[in-house]
Amino acid sequence: MFNTVGIVARLDMQEALNLSLEVTEYLKSRGLNVYLEAELAKRIEAETLSLELREMRTDFIVTIGGDGTILRTCLSLSKPEPPILAVNMGVRGFLAEVTPGNVKQALNKILNGKFIIEEHWKLATFLGKERLPDALNEVFISAGIPVKLFHANIWKNGVRIAECRADGLMVATQVGSTGYSLSAGGPVLDPELEAFVLTPVCPLTVFHPVVFSAKTNLTIEILKPEKALIVIDGHYRKIFDVETRLTIAKSENKTSFIRLKEDFYQRLESRLFFARGEQG
Amino acid sequence: MFNTVGIVARLDMQEALNLSLEVTEYLKSRGLNVYLEAELAKRIEAETLSLELREMRTDFIVTIGGDGTILRTCLSLSKPEPPILAVNMGVRGFLAEVTPGNVKQALNKILNGKFIIEEHWKLATFLGKERLPDALNEVFISAGIPVKLFHANIWKNGVRIAECRADGLMVATQVGSTGYSLSAGGPVLDPELEAFVLTPVCPLTVFHPVVFSAKTNLTIEILKPEKALIVIDGHYRKIFDVETRLTIAKSENKTSFIRLKEDFYQRLESRLFFARGEQG
Amino acid sequence: MFNTVGIVARLDMQEALNLSLEVTEYLKSRGLNVYLEAELAKRIEAETLSLELREMRTDFIVTIGGDGTILRTCLSLSKPEPPILAVNMGVRGFLAEVTPGNVKQALNKILNGKFIIEEHWKLATFLGKERLPDALNEVFISAGIPVKLFHANIWKNGVRIAECRADGLMVATQVGSTGYSLSAGGPVLDPELEAFVLTPVCPLTVFHPVVFSAKTNLTIEILKPEKALIVIDGHYRKIFDVETRLTIAKSENKTSFIRLKEDFYQRLESRLFFARGEQG
C-alpha cells in the first residue's frame, strides 16, 4: 500500500531529530523508500535521500514535532497533499495523535492497513488576484504593526454585512476552531459541520464571532491603516497595501491525517488542559 | 392569496391592544376574514371572531408586540404553522421587522403579493419518550432551583463527548443564536448555516460553545441535582426527574416569517445596540 | 490556646461523617472540649455535646466537606465568627486547604500554635431596612423565576451609574471572585485588594464587570419583574417585592480561616483545573 514516505521534523528540538532517525531506520527496515525533508537531512546526516517539501509527493508523510511542524508542512506541500501521520513530541499538539512511545506500534498498524483517513478541507485566500497558500487552521489579518487599530468592512457573497474595529480578525476552519480562534473567544466547530468562523481579536466595539457555511465567500475590505499583515497558519506572513481586497473561501484542496481512531473530543480535552500549571 | 388572518398581541401593553384594533379594521376593509386570539378578543371587545392559538389555522398571522409575543405564538400553534408577520412595538424585537408606523403600508404590500417568506427550522425535544413543544430560539436546561450547580454528560449521536458543570446549558437554533445564547457567550450563526449551538451558562470549569451540524442528535444526561428545569423559548417550563434523558434534534416543523426584505445583519445590529443607555 | 472546638460536616457524604468521628476522637484525646453541630450529632451518634450553629461560640471550628459546608456555616454563626479550619473532602473546595489524609498532622501543628489566621471581610446586604446574612462569597440577584429578564438600575454612593438588563447580577467579595463570579466572566481579585466586583450573568446588552473599592455603597433598584430573588453564598434564598431597594456594602464582620500557609494562587490553580474531564 505505502511504498514511499517523507519525514519532516521540528529542527530546534534534539528529541525530534533523534526520533526522525529512529523512524527512518524502522521504515527502511520495513522496505519503504524514505525521503528526509532537505533541512532535516542536513541535521541528522543519515544516508537517506532528501527532498524539498514542495517536491515531497510520497505516499504519506510522517511529521515529528507539534502542530507548528504540521502547519509548516501543509503550507509547502504541492497539491494534492500526501496524507500525514503526526507524531507529537510533547508540545502544543492538538492535531497529532501518536506519541513518541507508541510510534513503532502505530507505524506497524498503519503499514498493515489498520488506519482511517481523516480529511480536512482548507481555506483559499486571494489577495486581489494573487492566490496565497491555503490555510488548514486560520487566516489572520491585522494592522501591519502590533497594537494598532485595524478597521475593516466584511462582505458576504458580495453584500456588506458588518464593520469591525479590532486588533485583528481571523477566519478559522473547523480544525482551526480549536486553535488560535478558541483563544480569541471563538466557538468549537464539530468535525461534521461544514463551516468556518470569523473571530475578532480584541474588538474595540461589540463584535461577536460569526459562523458561516463553508459555501460562503467572505471579503475583507480594509479601511485602515495603510499597511496590513496577513498570517496563514502561523507561518506564512505577508505585508500588503490595504487597497487590495482579501477574499476567503473554501479551497478545493484538503489536508488528510492518518489516524488510528477518531477522537476529536478527546483531543479537545487535552487542548483545553494541556498546561495545568497556568495561572497558579 | 390571503383570505384569513389571525391577530395576536402583547396583552399587557395598551399600544399593542390599540394597534390590534386598527390592524383588524384595516384587514376587514381589505376583505379578509379576521380572527382574534381568544384572550385578545376579550380585551379589545371588537365584534370579531376569536380562536385559541392552537386552532388558528389562518392563511397568516399578525403578531403585535415583541419577540416574546412571537415565541409564545409559535409554541402554541398547530403544525404546520401559518406564516407570521411580526410587528415590533418598540420592545426587544430581533425577530420583528415591521414598526407600528409602517404597518398599513407593509400590509398593503403583502396583500399585493410583494413579500418574501423566511423559513426557520426548529428544534424538537424529547423528554424520554414525551415530545415537548418545538423551539424556535432555544432549549434551556438547568437545576430545578436557581444558583444550583447542574452537572450533565453530553452525548452526540450516541457517543459521550463532554461533561459539563454549569448553572445551565442551552441548545440554540440559528435564529436563537442572536438571543439568549448570545448573552451567554455563544457565537452568531449565519442564516445560511444549517447548525445549532450548545452554549453553557456560567460554566464552573472551561466549557466553550460548540456548533453542531443540524443533522446531529444531542442527548443530555443529567447527573445532578435530582430535579431539573427545562425552558423552551422562554415560555414553556417544566420540572422533570433527572433520570429521564433529554434528546434534542432538528424538528420536521418550521416557523416562517413574512418579510419585506432580507436583513439579518441589519437586525443583528439593532439587537446588539437596542438599548444604548446600558452601563452608563 | 484553643480549649473548645465545634465540628461541622457535610451530612450527605459518609466519608465526611466518618472523618468527623475521627477528628472528634483525636481532639478529645488532645484535651479539647468538642461540640458537634446539632444535625451532625444525630447522624454520627457520638457521646459528644452538640450545639446549633448559631450557638457555636467555640475557640475554633472544623468544617469537613467542601466550600458549601463552609459557606453554610458562616451564614449561620453568631458574630464575631470563630476561626475556621476547613477540611476538603475532595469536592469543589477552593476555600479549604487541609485534605483528609493530613488532617491529624494539621490539627497537631495548629494545637502547637503553628498557623496563620487569614481574615476575609464580608458583604452586608440591606433589603430596605432589613439586614440579611453577610456574604463571604457573593450576593446574587435575579428575577424570581429562572430565564426571565431582570432589569435594574445601579447606584453608587447615591448616584445612578448604570442600567442593566440581564439574567442576574452579583456582587462578589475578593474571596468570592474565584467562585461564581469567575464563572460569570468576572476577574480574579488579588487577596491584598480591598474591593468587590459587580458581575452580570448573561447580560442582554453590553455590561462589563466593574470593580469597586470596598468603601463603596452599591444600591440595586430593580425595575422588572415584580418579584426578585436574592441568593447569598448559594444557601440563603429570599423572594422579595422589587419596590424594596437592596443596598450592599462592606460588613463590619469577618470570616477567618486557620491556615498552615498562604497559598491563594496555588488554590486558584486547583479551582481552575479541579475537573480535568470537562468538554472532552
Place this chain on the structure above:
Amino acid sequence: MFNTVGIVARLDMQEALNLSLEVTEYLKSRGLNVYLEAELAKRIEAETLSLELREMRTDFIVTIGGDGTILRTCLSLSKPEPPILAVNMGVRGFLAEVTPGNVKQALNKILNGKFIIEEHWKLATFLGKERLPDALNEVFISAGIPVKLFHANIWKNGVRIAECRADGLMVATQVGSTGYSLSAGGPVLDPELEAFVLTPVCPLTVFHPVVFSAKTNLTIEILKPEKALIVIDGHYRKIFDVETRLTIAKSENKTSFIRLKEDFYQRLESRLFFARGEQG
C-alpha cells in the same frame, strides 16, 4: 490663575488644525501666552511661539484630537505634567470631555476658575534598570513579531504567582481599564479604586484577568521567544531581549485633566457605544 498655555493637536486631521488656530486666537484675546507644539506650529503657520512637548511647562495644555493625541502628549511631557484640557474631535475619545462646539464656552468657564482637576496616577515600567516612559493607560508586552506565542512567568512582590501562554499580556491603570484592556476582556475599574489589572490577550490556556492593589510590584519574566515587544500607551514601542525582566509598579507621577464635571460612567457609556454601526 492660568497665564501660559500649550496647544497640541492631531496633525493628520484638518479640522483639528483649524480648531487649534481658533483656540490660539481666543486664548491670546483672553491675555494668555500661547505656545504651539513644534510640529503643529509648522503646519498652521501662526505667528505664535512654539515648544517641543518635553519643554512645555505651561500652566496647562489644550489637546485637540482624540485619546491618541492625549496619550502621545503625556508620554513626552516633562514631570510634573501640566494639567490637560482635552478637546475631542469626534474620534475615539474616552478621555476627552469638551467637544469642538463648546470649546470657547469651556475655556471661558475654566479661565473663570470654574473647573475641577481629575488626577490619574500612572504606571512606572523598568526594563532591567532602565526606566521607560510612564503609562497613563497600559503597558502591553508580546512576542517581538505578531501571532507568535508569548510565554511568561508573573511575579507579585517577589513571589511567582502564575504562568501565562498568550499572544500578549497587558497591565492597565484605572483609566486604561476602559481602553485596550476592556477589548481584551478585562473589567472596568471604578475611579475610586486604587488598582491595576493584568489582562491576557488570546490566552492559549485559561488565564483570567487579575486585579491588583496599586501598591503591588509586578514582574514579568519572559521565557519565550527571544525577542519581546513592549508598547506603552499605544505609542512608545521597544523591542528587547527577553533576558531582561520587566517590573511594573505605581509611578510617583500623575496625569491630571481639567474637567467641567465628573462623569466617568457617562463617558464609559459613550466608550461602549461610540460606533453603533459595528457588526451589521
